[in-house]
Amino acid sequence: GPKVLQIPSHQIIDMGQMVTLNCDPVSNHLYFYWYKQILGQQMEFLVNFYNGKVMEKSKLFKDQFSVERPDGSYFTLKIQPTALEDSAVYFCASSLAGSQNTLYFGAGTRLSVL
Amino acid sequence: GEKVEQHESTLSVREGDSAVINCTYTDTASSYFPWYKQEAGKSLHFVIDIRSNVDRKQSQRLIVLLDKKAKRFSLHITATQPEDSAIYFCAASTGYQNFYFGKGTSLTVIP
Numbered sequence: 001g002p003k004v005l006q007i008p009s010h011q012i013i014d015m016g017q018m019v020t021l022n023c024d025p026v027s028n029h030l031y032f033y034w035y036k037q038i039l040g041q042q043m044e045f046l047v048n049f050y051n052g053k054v055m056e057k058s059k060l061f062k063d064q065f066s067v068e069r070p071d072g073s074y075f076t077l078k079i080q081p082t083a084l085e086d087s088a089v090y091f092c093a094s095s096l097a098g099s100q101n102t103l104y105f106g107a108g109t110r111l112s113v114l
Numbered sequence: 115g116e117k118v119e120q121h122e123s124t125l126s127v128r129e130g131d132s133a134v135i136n137c138t139y140t141d142t143a144s145s146y147f148p149w150y151k152q153e154a155g156k157s158l159h160f161v162i163d164i165r166s167n168v169d170r171k172q173s174q175r176l177i178v179l180l181d182k183k184a185k186r187f188s189l190h191i192t193a194t195q196p197e198d199s200a201i202y203f204c205a206a207s208t209g210y211q212n213f214y215f216g217k218g219t220s221l222t223v224i225p
Binding site for chain 2: 041104
């Protein structure tokens with residue numbers, strides 16, 4: 001089936017550093033999402049993105065977070081600076097036509113902030 | 115905003131029995147309800163969905179029921195097998211941009 005690729009699978013960084021998480025969504029998909037999962041439990045919505053713009057973001061999407069997809073390349077989540085509570089698994093997802101369509105998830109990036 | 119409650123955090127059943135996972139939602143505008151499965155250490159993948167124009171949908175051993183009046187939907191896994199063991203997430207969407215997920219139910223199928 002359609003695949004969403006996330007790079008890297010695991011990232012370890014020191015608190016205060018910048019990190020960029022990369023996502024290669026399904027090629028013809030138009031909507032992109034980031035979710036945060038802590039301890040294998042709750043999937044917390046962070047942000048969604050369409051047509052070059054953030055459409056909706058949650059309270060978890062702090063000012064230190066930003067997303068972009070320059071020229072149809074990777075859809076990225078940047079955290080600058082990182083904090084200890086940012087440690088989690090971040091899942092990227094994409095869908096063809098928004099939230100009435102199936103979300104396809106990547107394998108996740110495990111971020112460890114020390 | 116929408117809140118999705120997933121009532122069972124853990125569930126154990128014997129192989130061959132049925133498993134039922136229940137979710138409720140708050141936003142009457144929600145119209146699309148997918149279910150996702152997450153196996154240990156892996157990502158989520160889609161298993162089945164239901165839209166608000168029907169109240170029942172079946173795909174092989176999976177049945178989803180939707181009660182719009184009660185704002186409740188459920189996943190029924192019949193004739194469970196050990197490979198059904200995973201965390202199951204329900205979600206709801208109003209049809210705009212976002213999906214709201216429940217907290218997940220960890221299902222264990224005992225051989």
